[in-house]
Amino acid sequence: MPPGILTSAVFVAAFAALSVFGSAYMLLAPWFRNPAGRALMVMSTGFWLVSLAELLRHPFGLSTADSAPFAWFQVAAVSVAVVGIGWITKVLIKAQWHGRRRGRRYFEDSGERRHDGHP
Amino acid sequence: MTQAQLVTDLGNDAVFAACAGSVAFLAAYILLARGYRTEIGRALIVMDAGLTLALGPSVVHRLTGLSLASIGYAWYFVASIAVVGLATWWRVWFVLKVQWRGRPKPPEDP
Numbered sequence: 001m002p003p004g005i006l007t008s009a010v011f012v013a014a015f016a017a018l019s020v021f022g023s024a025y026m027l028l029a030p031w032f033r034n035p036a037g038r039a040l041m042v043m044s045t046g047f048w049l050v051s052l053a054e055l056l057r058h059p060f061g062l063s064t065a066d067s068a069p070f071a072w073f074q075v076a077a078v079s080v081a082v083v084g085i086g087w088i089t090k091v092l093i094k095a096q097w098h099g100r101r102r103g104r105r106y107f108e109d110s111g112e113r114r115h116d117g118h119p
Numbered sequence: 120m121t122q123a124q125l126v127t128d129l130g131n132d133a134v135f136a137a138c139a140g141s142v143a144f145l146a147a148y149i150l151l152a153r154g155y156r157t158e159i160g161r162a163l164i165v166m167d168a169g170l171t172l173a174l175g176p177s178v179v180h181r182l183t184g185l186s187l188a189s190i191g192y193a194w195y196f197v198a199s200i201a202v203v204g205l206a207t208w209w210r211v212w213f214v215l216k217v218q219w220r221g222r223p224k225p226p227e228d229p
Binding site for chain 2: 006047065092
């Protein structure tokens with residue numbers, strides 16, 4: 001099997017995963033309540049747009065060399081991802097800085113909380 | 120400068136920034152937060168590592184002129200995007216698991 005077909009397949013799989021993640025995170029988790037959730041959502045949206053651009057490329061024969069709107073769309077998609085990555089890195093560093101001063105580490109909460117009443 | 124040239128340059132700059140951001144996030148998350156100790160941390164690290172692996176050759180190509188036309192690079196690119204996809208599915212699983220655990224419990228009968 002040539003890698004070109006596999007490339008399309010992995011982009012479809014990544015697009016599906018990002019779509020499911022965005023939907024599940026939006027519907028189930030209160031992501032908008034904290035900066036880490038908002039940054040993660042922006043970053044995931046950027047990746048989703050990038051994978052969407054890759055999916056549109058083949059069936060419609062789109063190319064950044066031939067289609068200016070498609071090229072601008074791709075630049076915008078990558079830019080959203082860049083903003084998300086930068087934002088989440090900033091949130092992480094800021095939270096670490098505050099957490100260090102307070103003697104605790106942010107971003108270490110994995111959701112693996114105890115259910116016996118203890119924090 | 121033509122519009123096509125402008126878009127190409129902007130696209131290259133955006134990819135460069137994305138790769139730099141990914142490396143910065145990986146460094147900060149591993150060194151500062153020690154994110155590898157938790158499941159969500161490991162999922163984020165694997166996803167970001169896949170992204171860095173996917174974008175890295177483009178940055179190296181821009182800096183050194185490395186050819187990306189080989190069949191080896193095509194397989195490498197497939198593998199790196201597959202890592203990103205798998206890590207995203209892992210994150211989906213994690214969100215569902217945490218939400219399921221944290222769901223409101225029905226009141227117990229007296």
